[in-house]
Amino acid sequence: MELNGRPVSTGELSGLALQGYGHFTTMLVTDLRVRGLPLHIERLNRDCAALFGTDLDIARVRELARRAARARPSPSIVRVTVYDPSLDLAHPAGRSLPQILVSTRPAPTSEPEPVRLGIRPYSRDSPTVKSTALFGSIRQRRAAQLDGFDDALFVGVDGRLSEGPTWNIGFLDGSGLVWPQAPCLPGVTMELVGRAAQTLGIPVSTRPLAAVAATRMAGAFITNAATGVRPVAAVDGVHLPRPETLGRLARAYRELAGDPL
Secondary structure (H helix, E strand, C coil), rough: EEEEECCHHHHHHHHHHHHCCCEEEEEEECCCEEECCCHHHHHHHHHHHHHHHHCCHHHHHHHHHHHHHHHCCCEEEEEEEEEECCCHHHHHHCCCCCEEEEEEEEEECHHHHHHEEEEEEECCCCCCCEECCCCHHHHHHHHHHHCCCHHHECCCCCCECCCCEEEECEEEECEEEECCCCCCCCCHHHHHHHEEEEEEECCEEECCCHHHHCCCCCCEEEEECEEEEEHHHHHHHHCCCHHHHHHHHHHHHHCCCCCCC
């Protein structure tokens, strides 16, 4: 883990750990290439402006991410976190100097197992920002696992399905791919899967989905950069089929060419 290209100290991490004010993006890096790299860059720029009111040095971000990826066997997961170690908790509106923290971990080496989801009432604060403040999301994941599920699927106070703690969800309704219409993080993998579906001639739509609708679909999957397309085995204990279309989408996503980091 490095801050601005050098080892990070405990003191420099204390603000992030104690306050959680920052944003990040997570990329799967294979041979120094990243699927949807422009979308990751766009997210970092957008969220930096939203949280700190300033631009981010994207050239520096790419340099530091490349350096971290080279230090790991390929493929690897590279996370870029942007935060201000000197942020004053009492005066967060003061001048910000966001810094670049890069961390890595090994990428998954096996196909992800189908996931069993439990519906939980929850809405993230500022859902369009990929925030480092994960308390609420992880708490809901833990609650779902204590109830016997693998993960949590969020539903808002308006009864609409939205997303999960660290992923988006897509449904297959027999005619095409459906994304839930609700406040959520616009995921990079979600966008790439939607593009892949259109290339395959699969209609893509976005519409409000009530919780009960999830149990009546022809199939479902979750998406993020680390695992790609992961099938959903069941929602609230109701088994969902795995149509052939789901396999086609997963293959099309895996075959997407990455952009040079």
